[in-house]
Amino acid sequence: MDKQEKRKRLAKKIQLNLAMTVGEIFDPIDEDTTRPKKMAYFDRIFKTFTQGGEGAVNRKKTQKLIGTYCLFVPEEIIYAAGGQPVRLCAGAYESVEVGEEFLPDSACPMVKSEVGFTTLPVLSFYQQCDLVAIPASCDWKAKMAEIIHDYVPVVMLDMPKVKEGEASRAFWLSEVKRFTKEVEKVTGMRVTRSRLRGAIQMIQKAQVQFRRFHEIRKAEPPVIHGRDALEVLNAYFYDHVESWTAAMATLNDELEERVNNRESVAKPMATRLLITGSPMVFPNWKIPTVIEELGGVMVADEFCTSNRYLHDKVAVDEGLLSDMLHAIADRYLLPSCCPIFSTTIDRRDRLLQLIKDYRAEGVIYHILKGCHPYDVETRIIEKLLQDNGVPMLKIETDYSPQDVEQLRTRIEAFMETLKGQRHKEKS
Amino acid sequence: MSYYAGIDIGSATTKVALLFEEKIVGHKVAPSGVHCEETARKVLAELCQDLDLEQSVITNITATGYGRRMVKFANSTISEISANVQGAIWYGSQSGQAIRTIINIGGQDSKVIALDDQGVTKNFAMNDKCAAGTGRFLETLCRIMEINITELGVLALQSTVPIRINSTCAVFAESEVVSLLARGKKKADIIAGAHHGIAKRLGRMTKRVGLEDTVFFDGGPALNIGLRKALEDELITDIYVPPEVPQVTTAVGAALIAREQKLFGRHVEEVA
Numbered sequence: 141m142d143k144q145e146k147r148k149r150l151a152k153k154i155q156l157n158l159a160m161t162v163g164e165i166f167d168p169i170d171e172d173t174t175r176p177k178k179m180a181y182f183d184r185i186f187k188t189f190t191q192g193g194e195g196a197v198n199r200k201k202t203q204k205l206i207g208t209y210c211l212f213v214p215e216e217i218i219y220a221a222g223g224q225p226v227r228l229c230a231g232a233y234e235s236v237e238v239g240e241e242f243l244p245d246s247a248c249p250m251v252k253s254e255v256g257f258t259t260l261p262v263l264s265f266y267q268q269c270d271l272v273a274i275p276a277s278c279d280w281k282a283k284m285a286e287i288i289h290d291y292v293p294v295v296m297l298d299m300p301k302v303k304e305g306e307a308s309r310a311f312w313l314s315e316v317k318r319f320t321k322e323v324e325k326v327t328g329m330r331v332t333r334s335r336l337r338g339a340i341q342m343i344q345k346a347q348v349q350f351r352r353f354h355e356i357r358k359a360e361p362p363v364i365h366g367r368d369a370l371e372v373l374n375a376y377f378y379d380h381v382e383s384w385t386a387a388m389a390t391l392n393d394e395l396e397e398r399v400n401n402r403e404s405v406a407k408p409m410a411t412r413l414l415i416t417g418s419p420m421v422f423p424n425w426k427i428p429t430v431i432e433e434l435g436g437v438m439v440a441d442e443f444c445t446s447n448r449y450l451h452d453k454v455a456v457d458e459g460l461l462s463d464m465l466h467a468i469a470d471r472y473l474l475p476s477c478c479p480i481f482s483t484t485i486d487r488r489d490r491l492l493q494l495i496k497d498y499r500a501e502g503v504i505y506h507i508l509k510g511c512h513p514y515d516v517e518t519r520i521i522e523k524l525l526q527d528n529g530v531p532m533l534k535i536e537t538d539y540s541p542q543d544v545e546q547l548r549t550r551i552e553a554f555m556e557t558l559k560g561q562r563h564k565e566k567s
Numbered sequence: 568m569s570y571y572a573g574i575d576i577g578s579a580t581t582k583v584a585l586l587f588e589e590k591i592v593g594h595k596v597a598p599s600g601v602h603c604e605e606t607a608r609k610v611l612a613e614l615c616q617d618l619d620l621e622q623s624v625i626t627n628i629t630a631t632g633y634g635r636r637m638v639k640f641a642n643s644t645i646s647e648i649s650a651n652v653q654g655a656i657w658y659g660s661q662s663g664q665a666i667r668t669i670i671n672i673g674g675q676d677s678k679v680i681a682l683d684d685q686g687v688t689k690n691f692a693m694n695d696k697c698a699a700g701t702g703r704f705l706e707t708l709c710r711i712m713e714i715n716i717t718e719l720g721v722l723a724l725q726s727t728v729p730i731r732i733n734s735t736c737a738v739f740a741e742s743e744v745v746s747l748l749a750r751g752k753k754k755a756d757i758i759a760g761a762h763h764g765i766a767k768r769l770g771r772m773t774k775r776v777g778l779e780d781t782v783f784f785d786g787g788p789a790l791n792i793g794l795r796k797a798l799e800d801e802l803i804t805d806i807y808v809p810p811e812v813p814q815v816t817t818a819v820g821a822a823l824i825a826r827e828q829k830l831f832g833r834h835v836e837e838v839a
């Protein structure tokens with residue numbers, strides 16, 4: 141058997157294993173009658189992973205596909221240039237072993253999974269990208285272009301690490317402008333003032349539904365599970381922004397009805413948890429699944445793949461092209477809570493706000509093994525929460541399903557102590 | 568020129584192979600029953616009868632398998648690992664293949680043996696603590712599904728996406744399968760999932776001892792095309808299953824050892 145044949149069979153194996161994982165996740169979900177009906181739209185996207193992700197990305201045949209990583213690549217620009225963005229951050233255990241051929245053991249599973257999908261045809265949209273934009277965010281991302289450039293055309297975006305200061309702003313703006321040129325080259329369409337304004341407004345409409353969704357989630361009793369919240373934002377990775385916005389609007393309508401009917405997805409007095417740390421991407425839902433199997437609710441998260449995703453708005457949607465580019469660059473840099481930056485101030489504020497708004501009783505701090513940015517912030521966040529009387533459970537894990545039972549034991553114990561505290565406060 | 572017999576007494580079945588020099592002239596498989604020696608004697612006698620041979624033409628008998636020491640009429644015994652290796656190499660040489668990895672699934676255990684390029688055992692791994700990766704688990708599966716063991720493979724091939732069976736223990740896996748059936752899941756997907764689980768376990772064992780082509784797969788379950796495909800997918804390599812009866816390779820190996828011992832005095836674990 142030659143090398144090529146081996147790769148082909150390896151791809152087939154990973155595909156099958158991924159399909160089995162998708163089945164394992166959606167089997168119980170499909171049988172759950174308490175779940176909002178409108179989730180089906182989002183489920184469909186992930187179920188395409190059983191067939192190589194064909195149909196996951198919502199784009200016209202003629203549209204160029206621009207892959208993105210992290211939360212810094214301006215989608216407004218991609219849409220304005222006539223392209224379709226697809227966020228490639230990956231959460232599949234199956235492709236980790238493929239990525240390991242290119243990366244050291246100590247790399248985080250996210251980057252391993254991403255490199256795996258890029259180098260082996262398992263999910264077709266990884267290979268179909270006409271350009272992949274990688275911000276030099278964490279160290280793994282900084283090296284990624286070099287690792288995958290034989291497989292897909294890539295462009296690196298340099299990131300300032302100290303975001304305060306005019307020099308950083310100016311530098312980042314120049315990177316955004318360079319990126320604009322690169323995208324224009326690929327799509328063959330210029331980013332004009334009116335197209336950019338249109339794109340900004342299109343995304344703002346999505347942000348309206350996003351904010352509405354997160355308002356609804358504050359309701360008590362909770363009307364949607366935290367895992368499903370991860371799912372709808374994860375679907376934004378692949379969907380066209382307008383289709384996503386429409387689907388979100390109908391989901392929000394349904395959820396509002398549930399609020400009115402006091403239709404809960406959890407038992408009364410269910411433990412309310414907030415989760416933060418390294419991002420979770422489908423199918424890496426092991427922690428939210430365990431929480432919810434134990435009867436708890438993940439009332440909010442602070443992930444770059446979910447609650448942080450569409451939070452920050454572009455401040456200007458009028459004016460000159462250069463004003464808009466400036467505003468776009470600022471949106472992605474200044475309010476970012478991403479731990480690659482030198483200070484945790486924004487993230488600290490945001491966390492405390494979320495804890496308050498969603499009345500979280502405890503925080504789970506999730507670290508993917510090898511994810512240094514989040515690891516390094518643990519102490520600071522732990523102290524912050526301690527000072528504010530919020531218990532925290534730190535979980536370091538990867539994508540392997542092997543530790544699920546251990547995690548269950550730890551999370552269960554954590555939830556029990558939170559319940560105990562509740563009684564203490566009452567008496 | 569002479570006849571040699573190999574007797575492999577496994578937990579579930581007893582296998583007898585008869586060689587004339589290095590040529591297989593016949594083999595027979597029967598349930599081991601309670602009295603190993605009696606069964607072995609009977610099966611050997613029947614085989615001779617089938618072949619119209621006087622039992623006295625057999626110059627040397629080697630017993631192997633977990634019940635080998637019970638067979639007092641054998642001239643020598645040998646471990647099933649060594650017998651399996653000899654059998655595999657012999658089948659390999661018949662088809663012009665150099666066997667480097669042997670995967671054997673028995674009734675109660677499963678094992679993987681790595682050979683060097685001289686055919687000498689380098690390393691092996693064995694699972695005899697848990698039924699989950701063995702023939703017994705497949706039998707249990709058939710019982711729950713109410714199907715015949717020979718149907719397993721064909722059914723498994725009908726599945727497009729197997730259902731993951733998470734339990735690594737046969738007892739838990741059994742209840743998992745029962746509940747999947749109760750929830751109306753397709754038999755084919757469950758069976759394929761079970762095969763997938765076994766293949767994963769064996770895949771891990773194989774990785775530990777070191778995978779090298781050609782891979783030889785024997786033992787009763789090697790007849791199961793679904794399991795074989797699952798193993799091929801897992802290991803990403805083609806697998807060679809000996810023609811005719813893959814259960815008897817170890818018995819054939821024992822017979823070859825009986826011959827070598829007689830001619831060259833080698834390979835003797837202990838002489839009875």
Ligand code: SF4
Nearest residue numbers: 210211277278444478
């Ligand atoms: S937290 Fe920041 S660096 Fe990490 S994946 Fe998200 S956006 Fe990228």
Ligand code: SF4
Nearest residue numbers: 248250278418511512
């Ligand atoms: S920020 Fe963490 S999870 Fe994201 S790519 Fe970097 S190391 Fe991996």
